[in-house]
Amino acid sequence: MKFLSVLRIVFFGFSISANADVISPRKAGFKTNAASMKAIASAIGGGDYQTVINQAKTISNWAQKIPGYFPEGSGVGDTKARAEIWTNFKDFTALAMANETAANRLVTTAKSGNPGAMMAGLKNLGGSCKACHRSYKD
16 A cells, blocks of 8 residues: 555656656746747848848747647646636647747748738737637646
């Protein structure tokens, strides 16, 4: 009986640790994403279109990885992730893909050198972030 109790404690402790192991880098990825959005807005205003391209690529790369940072059971702990992520995982993944697409479009737009089009692209990219947050973030 003691063995089972110890086994449960070890397993439960491992589950908490595994969740914490994915939550921390997940949060870091989203913080980097937010910093990239700010850098893009500043770079457009400053005419630094290479920074727009680089930061939009950073966002695109993160968007590709987002679903992998939400494995089943990682909604417990220090996270604002809603349970709906896992009950609607196809939709959640589709929203991550829409974010990737919006970031890639901004890369293409930045190469044109049109600041007005870049601002519209940034607004579209921000909208793709908000679309996911509305449904899946507390």
